[in-house]
Amino acid sequence: MNPSALPDRDALHRSIDSVWRIEAARIIASVARMTRDVGRAEELAQDALLAALEHWPKDGLPANPAAWLMTTAKRRAIDHLRQQVLHQREHEALGRDLEALEAQYAPDVADTLMHAEQDDIGDDLLRLIFTACHPVLPTEARVALTLRLLGGLTTAEIARAFLVPEPTVAQRIVRAKRSLTAAQVPFEVPGAADRAPRLASVLEVIYLIFNEGYAATAGDDWMRPALCAEAQRLVRVLASLAPDEPEVQGLVALLEIQASRLPARTDAQGQPVLLMDQDRARWDHLLVRRGLAALDKAEQLARTGKPWGPYALQGAIAACHARARQAQDTDWPHIVALYDALLQVAPSPVVALNRAVAVGMAEGPEAALALVDALASDPLLRHYHWLPSVRGDLLAKLGRGDEARAEFERAASLTRNAQEKALLLARACG
Incomplete structure (x- = not known):
């Protein structure tokens, strides 16, 4: 190629970074199918x-x-497997074994360029999730490892999602890889009988991958739509595998309805638009209908004695927003009741904070501020930017402008997302 035709180095590195963020999970999943070793x-x-x-x-x-x-990753996988054969087999068996390897994997490599979109991507990704969510690992390690591999999240981003120190997450990921290798965990989607012990972790991983796409924790992008789309695809495949699980249907409902808002979450200039200010005509109403249908199915399953869990309840909260034609039509008292139920099945300070927001909309900012102030001493929320952001909003509604400004500035100092920081600083100035 003519050197003058080569792209600018900085632009090229941005392109590489973009491709890697989108494709890394698929590549790792495909190579893991070959090597049977997630870390490798x-x-x-x-x-x-x-x-x-x-x-x-x-x-x-x-x-x-x-x-x-x-293609490059698969070729390196073949080289790795070849080396394994060289070390593990007797000399006279090498020819036959190497020939079998080439026959098994060479077509994958040769066809990748011509049939990239036809690769068994979805199944490989789901296999990888179920492998990383094996019961041999503690729950926290399962989720951290899978978010790192599939979500492409950094250890810092995962730490922020769990409100724990970054070194803790890094240790969990390293230990998880070693444990899977030592236990020789098969790379597969388990049968129905063995699926249940992993299902909660799989759902949590898909949920957190979507969350990172919906509201990126760091970087210049307000959203990462490719992650949202990946999570939606995965939960749809999971729903086909476990159609009678209300929590799976609940997560389908939640993700479809949340994803329906993506087109309205930025304005014509690409600036963030908060939920209550969004043009609901720009919501994707096909996704809303899909989400409501999944929620209906979760409700039907609940009548058979399978109780709702956190995802079905969050799906129901999302449905309250989706059913309101205008922001002022939102049934906030019902949302508060759903958060009460959510606190019973999945208690956390973040859920309590979200409930306080709903109370503010249903009963007024003064009632909500008392709840938020009671959460301020929770150590898990000490560096959580959403706490001062919510408090700033409530103070602004109460006419306490100077205090609100200080809270918005504090929230801006805690977030690592450039778009969110700009939004918070604008609110501090406004």
């Missing part, structure tokens, strides 16, 4: 990324960057 799969995928950083600045961006990365 991540290393081989990272090798492919390093190869891109080495070759693309010299050769230019390939026509299909995602397929290039997938």
Whole structure:
């Protein structure tokens, strides 16, 4: 390629970063299917990324960057497997074993460029989730590892999602990889009988992946729609595997309804728009209908004796917003009641804070402020920017402008998302 045709190095690195963020989970999942080792799969995928950083600045961006990365990672996986054979088999058996490896995996490599979209991506991703959510791991480690592999979240982002120190998350991820390798956990979606012990962790992972897409914890982007879409695809596949689980249907409802708002969450200039200010005509009403249908199914399943859990309850809260044609039509007392139920099944200071917001809308800012102030001493919320943001909003409604400004400035200092920081500082000035 003519050097003058090569892209600007900074622009190229941004392109590589963008492709990697979107494709990393698919690549790791496909390589894990080959190696049967999640930790090794991540290393081989990272090798492919390093190869891109080495070759693309010299050769230019390939026509299909995602397929290039997938092909490179699979070739490295074949090399890794070949080395395993060399170390594990007797010399006279090498020819037959290597031949079998090539026959099994070479078509994958050869076809990747031509049929990238036809690869068994969805199943591989779901296999990876169920593998990383194996009962051999503690619940916290399952979720942290899967968010790292599938969500592409950094350890810092995962730590913020769980309100725990970053080194704690890093240790969980390292130990989880070692435990899966030591236990020789099979890379598969388990049968129905073995699925139940992992289901709660799988649902939590998909939920948190969506959340990171819906409201990015860090960086320049207000949202990461590709993560939302990935979570929606995964929960739809999961719903086909477990159609009679109300919590699966509840999560389908929650994600579809939440995703319906994505087009309205920014204005024409790309600036964030909060829920109560959104143009509801811009919501994706097909997704709303899909979500409400899933919630109806969860309700039908509940009548058979399968109780609602946190996702069905959150789906019901989302449905209250979806059914209101205008913001002022929202049934806030019902939302408060649903949060009361949610606190019973999944108590947390974050749920309590969200309930306080609903109380503020149903009963007024003064009632909500008392609830928020009671949460201020909770150590889990000490560095949670949403707490001072909510408090600032309530103080502003009560006409206590100077106090509200200080809270918005504090919230801005705690967030690591550039768009959210700008929004909070604008509110502090307004």
